[in-house]
Amino acid sequence: xxxxxxxxxxxxxxxxxxxxxxxxxxxxxxxxxxxxxxxxxxxxxxxxxxxxxxxxxxxxxxxxxxxxxxxxxxxxxxxxxxxxxxxxxxxxxxxxxxxxxxxxxxxxxxxxxxxxxxxxxxxxxxxxxxxxxxxxxxxxxxxxxxxxxxxxxxxxxxxxxxxxxxxxxxxxxxxxxxxxxxxxxxxxxxxxxxxxxxxxxxxxxxxxxx
Amino acid sequence: xxxxxxxxxxxxxxxxxxxxxxxxxxxxxxxxxxxxxxxxxxxxxxxxxxxxxxxxxxxxxxxxxxxxxxxxxxxxxxxxxxxxxxxxxxxxxxxxxxxxxxxxxxxxxxxxxxxxxxxxxxxxxxxxxxxxxxxxxxxxxxxxxxxxxxxxxxxxxxxxxxxxxxxxxxxxxxxxxxxxxxxxxxxxxxxxxxxxxxxxxxxxxxxxxx
Numbered sequence: 001x002x003x004x005x006x007x008x009x010x011x012x013x014x015x016x017x018x019x020x021x022x023x024x025x026x027x028x029x030x031x032x033x034x035x036x037x038x039x040x041x042x043x044x045x046x047x048x049x050x051x052x053x054x055x056x057x058x059x060x061x062x063x064x065x066x067x068x069x070x071x072x073x074x075x076x077x078x079x080x081x082x083x084x085x086x087x088x089x090x091x092x093x094x095x096x097x098x099x100x101x102x103x104x105x106x107x108x109x110x111x112x113x114x115x116x117x118x119x120x121x122x123x124x125x126x127x128x129x130x131x132x133x134x135x136x137x138x139x140x141x142x143x144x145x146x147x148x149x150x151x152x153x154x155x156x157x158x159x160x161x162x163x164x165x166x167x168x169x170x171x172x173x174x175x176x177x178x179x180x181x182x183x184x185x186x187x188x189x190x191x192x193x194x195x196x197x198x199x200x201x202x203x204x205x206x207x208x209x210x
Numbered sequence: 211x212x213x214x215x216x217x218x219x220x221x222x223x224x225x226x227x228x229x230x231x232x233x234x235x236x237x238x239x240x241x242x243x244x245x246x247x248x249x250x251x252x253x254x255x256x257x258x259x260x261x262x263x264x265x266x267x268x269x270x271x272x273x274x275x276x277x278x279x280x281x282x283x284x285x286x287x288x289x290x291x292x293x294x295x296x297x298x299x300x301x302x303x304x305x306x307x308x309x310x311x312x313x314x315x316x317x318x319x320x321x322x323x324x325x326x327x328x329x330x331x332x333x334x335x336x337x338x339x340x341x342x343x344x345x346x347x348x349x350x351x352x353x354x355x356x357x358x359x360x361x362x363x364x365x366x367x368x369x370x371x372x373x374x375x376x377x378x379x380x381x382x383x384x385x386x387x388x389x390x391x392x393x394x395x396x397x398x399x400x401x402x403x404x405x406x407x408x409x410x411x412x413x414x415x416x417x418x419x420x
Contacts, residue, residue, distance in 0.1 A: 002279040010406040020237060020250050024405065027230060027254055035369055036267050037409035038254055040230050044237055045249040048404075057246050069212040069416055073399065159245055189283065191401030191414035194258075195234065196220040199247035204401035204414065206279055 003186075005107075005145075005176045005205040007048040007116075014119045016149050020044040045200040046149075051192040052172040056199040057159045061166060063197035071142055071171050076105035076188035076207065078181055081126075082113065088129035088153060094136070098183070105143040105188050106136065107207075109178040112148040116179040127153040133164045143190070145173035145205075176205060185210055213396075215317075215355075215386045215415040217258040217326075224329045226359050230254040255410040256359075261402040262382040266409040267369045271376060273407035281352055281381050286315035286398035286417065288391055291336075292323065298339035298363060304346070308393070315353040315398050316346065317417075319388040322358040326389040337363040343374045353400070355383035355415075386415060395420055 054061030238244035264271030
């Protein structure tokens with residue numbers, strides 16, 4: 001069984017406030033007499049389901065093309081945190097949900113899942129706390145995914161949590177659709193576009209049942 | 211062991227003649243005083259390593275988002291055809307290289323691999339013949355990848371081979387980098403961007419040793 005955790009890309013899909021909108025335009029089209037349909041795409045590096053590279057928030061940080069494939073593919077745990085009331089996920093909540101320290105990739109399913117098909121941006125999404133970021137780094141988790149467009153609370157203009165994670169080479173996956181995915185251990189296939197030295201990239205992300 | 215079969219995306223990377231060039235521009239940048247680097251991407255649906263959807267050449271054909279994940283992930287055979295002299299791959303060449311009919315995903319490694327890091331376009335690339343396309347459909351192969359920007363000879367302005375394959379829902383993967391990948395059976399992870407109703411999409415493609 002394969003789950004597709006990827007937000008569909010289309011004009012009008014929700015993006016981070018003031019980020020580029022998604023534009024898709026015909027470049028050639030059969031209906032205009034061309035031999036084939038080809039489209040021209042225009043969007044930002046942090047559109048839809050995407051990866052943040054270290055260079056997103058760290059001057060001189062690595063690009064998205066430098067993330068090792070071995071980090072992107074392999075066992076991952078989906079933790080169901082939809083029971084939690086707090087807006088910022090705490091270490092105790094992660095432990096309470098059954099965090100398995102043997103699995104270095106962690107996908108956080110939160111109440112954000114209710115927004116999965118909502119094209120309106122919600123500022124009050126659930127995000128990681130600084131305490132949880134520090135704790136997960138200590139636990140040697142090297143990939144963290146979350147089900148909204150940022151892993152960091154909306155008000156954190158200084159990107160503290162991004163800096164903590166990305167300076168430790170933790171892969172940050174944002175904009176996952178985890179609605180309908182039960183908690184458990186899976187195999188993760190996380191596939192960002194291979195854009196040279198980019199600060200991030202849209203990705204296709206699949207989970208496969210073990 | 212994981213092989214990354216993906217062409218890197220950067221301005222100046224080779225594209226199909228007259229297709230949109232790859233453009234990547236800063237949208238916000240730390241060096242200009244912004245809190246984070248974000249980039250604006252602009253390129254065509256058939257850029258770099260990419261998937262062709264049925265709607266690329268068939269009016270009313272399905273979009274790239276409708277391709278089942280189960281087709282994109284699973285066992286694949288890499289066939290080494292670098293010994294072949296002909297410009298169009300024939301069924302006999304595929305058989306001679308050791309085609310295994312039990313594996314429904316086929317990646318064709320040809321002399322094109324020598325162009326893998328060449329930013330000049332080569333019209334005389336090796337492509338599939340009509341006979342081989344018909345034969346592979348009969349053999350129930352449902353994904354075919356090749357190591358250049360088209361699976362069809364450059365002169366086939368009518369897209370005959372694309373029509374044959376895409377009308378049978380065969381997934382066509384173009385622009386693979388198979389240099390350095392030995393012939394054999396692997397697990398394929400083929401991950402096109404999930405662009406709604408698009409005629410194709412850039413993809414990240416990995417192979418894992420079994």
